[in-house]
Amino acid sequence: MTAEAPARRRARPGELDDVTLRRAQAGDEPAFRALVERYQRPIWDLCWRMTAPVGLADRADDLTQDTFVRVYRALPEFDPRGPARLSTWIFTIAARLTLNELRRVRPEPADDEAAWASALPSPARSHERRQAGERIAAAVATLPAGARAVLLLRDVFELEYDEIAATLAIDLGTVKSRLSRARAAVRARLTAEGVTP
Numbered sequence: 351m352t353a354e355a356p357a358r359r360r361a362r363p364g365e366l367d368d369v370t371l372r373r374a375q376a377g378d379e380p381a382f383r384a385l386v387e388r389y390q391r392p393i394w395d396l397c398w399r400m401t402a403p404v405g406l407a408d409r410a411d412d413l414t415q416d417t418f419v420r421v422y423r424a425l426p427e428f429d430p431r432g433p434a435r436l437s438t439w440i441f442t443i444a445a446r447l448t449l450n451e452l453r454r455v456r457p458e459p460a461d462d463e464a465a466w467a468s469a470l471p472s473p474a475r476s477h478e479r480r481q482a483g484e485r486i487a488a489a490v491a492t493l494p495a496g497a498r499a500v501l502l503l504r505d506v507f508e509l510e511y512d513e514i515a516a517t518l519a520i521d522l523g524t525v526k527s528r529l530s531r532a533r534a535a536v537r538a539r540l541t542a543e544g545v546t547p
Contacts (some may be wrong), residue, residue: 364435365437366384366436370384370385375425377427378473382425389436390414392437392441395506396445396503397414397447397448399498399502400448400499400502401413401495402496404491406451406452413444415516416447416521423442424465433516438509438517442516445517446517446518448490449495449499449518470495483544486540488537489535492539497529499518500525500528501528504525505533
């Protein structure tokens with residue numbers, strides 16, 4: 351790998367600093383705890399958003415914990431100069447674990463839109479905005495797991511296309527086509543419900 355490669359990667363605010371990463375890789379417990387504290391919430395969010403639409407939201411905690419157990423075991427081998435940022439590497443582990451869990455359990459998509467909407471956190475915001483958010487979440491919930499993963503990794507967690515391809519072990523063209531179809535499906539559902547996407 352050339353010295354230029356890391357510079358071409360878009361800097362991600364909030365990445366764990368190099369010193370803490372090296373300490374965590376060397377087995378320093380406070381440094382690993384800092385790593386977990388930094389990435390735990392976004393990883394839990396990804397796991398929850400992948401599992402909640404199919405009635406498995408209660409698995410988000412376990413999947414998050416399993417992710418960090420795997421991170422702990424593999425962290426000494428992680429190369430910060432490699433092709434993936436630390437956050438992308440951790441998202442890869444979480445996404446694959448979650449997709450494997452969804453394949454293993456083979457849940458049925460939840461038909462009850464109200465159940466999905468009621469499971470959403472309700473931060474203090476206007477009633478109208480909350481309803482729109484619930485409809486978008488319900489529309490995303492109807493997507494197949496692979497399409498939902500691509501949409502969430504791109505539009506919520508802002509991973510680059512090549513990072514998503516590496517994370518999900520699929521071709522770049524597949525990422526683009528799944529994302530396009532997922533966005534179109536969500537837009538079509540919202541339009542059918544009279545919501546302007």
